[in-house]
Amino acid sequence: MAFSITMLAWSLLEFGQSLGTDLQHSLKAIQWGTDYLLKATSVPGFVFAQVGDPYGDHNCWERPEDMDTPRTPYAVSKEFPGSEVSAEIAAALAASSMVFRPINRGYSARLLKRARMVNGDKYRGSYNDSLGPWACPFYCDYSGYQDELVWGAAWLLRATKAPYYRNYVLANIQNLDKSSSFAEFGWDTKHAGINLIKSQTPEPFITNADKFVCSVLPESPTISVSYSPGGLLIKPGGSNLQHATALSFLLLVYSRPLSKDSRVIHCGNVVATPARLIQVARSQVDYILGSNPLNMSYMVGYGEKFPERIHHRGSSLPSITQHPQHIDCTGGATYFYTNNPNPNLLTGAVVGGPDIKDSYGDSRADFAHSEPTTYINAPLVGLLAYFKSH
Incomplete structure (x- = not known):
């Protein structure tokens, strides 16, 4: 959730002016998440990272209204640190504070104050070690916590301009994996995102941001992803x-400073222009929306x-209106295994x-193919906002 909120906030910071009347919906979505994150960090010294036992929850197929599995809360703390989740929450709150600053300065200040408090650096350690028996294998961190610490500090720097965070990023970027992780970005790994946020800063950020682009472009000699016959990045x-x-x-975001500086990227003998980055990003959005085999x-x-x-449980099970009787943990199995379409459209989910x-x-x-997630949708908001106007 924290990564999804960070990406929604980043989408608005970059492309919010293109959202038009949808801006209010996006702000509401972000505040739904930040309100929760404020609650999850409201007890001094604790960050509540998870609610519920994932084994019990995954074994049940029932509606949210019927959930009767234990709502056990799991927290990280000084004794049981979890730098990954704490720093990602800090990133989400810091980025969101910038979104709300022009429209609700009090709420913005509250978000930023909390972000400073929970940045995850004071008590370092992986929540795999603290909460592994309950979080893993579903929600393990596989890339370590150093990237989240730098990612959180990068957002705090952007939100505060404080020299402390600039110095922190420069000092700790050396702790990140020096392999091909410059090309990784998602809820678990933040390397490429860090380099793009800091791409206006001297080395190593610009070089790594350029290397990221070369790892993604289909024609690049140093490509590290695959593409399906229909053109989907895999x-x-x-x-x-x-x-x-x-x-x-990330490609779309990086095209903006490249255009501003009239700069191109050299991937071996391939020249990547800002327009080419936009074109590749557009091809992925078009594929998702139906331009595919x-x-x-x-x-x-x-469409x-x-x-x-x-x-998706809520989508596949009958609504309370249609079936007011309780559906217990195993009672939803019939609906899970049926070949009938889901009765409730989860409109907009990817x-x-x-x-x-x-x-x-x-x-x-x-x-693996049919489950929607918030971290798929969140970056798409910024992409759709841009292409709506371009």
Whole structure:
């Protein structure tokens, strides 16, 4: 959730002027998240990272209104640190404080004050070690916590301009993995995002930001991602559209300073112009919305053909209006295994997407491809805002 809020806020900071009447909806979505994060950090010395046992919750298929699994809260603290989740919350609150600053200075100040308090650096350690028995394997951190610490500090620097955070980023960027992680960006790994936020700063940020671009462009000799025959960016693992939206967002964001400085990127003998970055980002958005071999939109409710059997409890189970009786933990199995379309449209949700051969089975059980997530949608907000006006 924290990463999703960071990306929604970044979307508005970059492209909010293009949202028009949808701006208010985006602000409401961000505040829903930041209000929760404020509650999760309201007890001094604790950051509540998770509510509920993931094993119990995953084993049940029931409506939110019927949930009867334990709502056990899990927190990180001085004794049981969790720098990843604390620093990502700090990033979300700092970025959101900038969004609300022109319209609600009091709320903005509250967000920024809390971001400074929970940045995760004072008590360093991975929440894998503190909460691993409950968080893993579903929500493990696989890239370490150093990237989140720098990511959180980078957003605090952007929000405050305080020299302390600038010095912190420059001192701690050396702690990040020196391998190909410059090309990684998502809810777990922040390297490429850090380099783009800091791309107006001297080395190593500009070099790494350029290397990121060269790792994504289809024609680059140093490409590190794959593309399906239909043109979709592919990386290993499930929920692939998270990569298509997040990396496309970064390409679009980076095209702006490149254009301003009249600069191009050299990927070996390939020259990448700002317009080419925008073109690649646009191709991914178009693919998601239906310009693909299946002529299928991967956004629920958009277009004539879209996923109808998404891996989502509230969407797949009958509404309280239609079925007021309680549906218990195992009672939803019938609805899970049916081949019938979901009765409730989760309009706007983007699923994990097709495989590397552009195939999509539209199976509720195939969660790696049919599950929608907030971290797929969040970067798409900025992309759609831009392309709406361009």
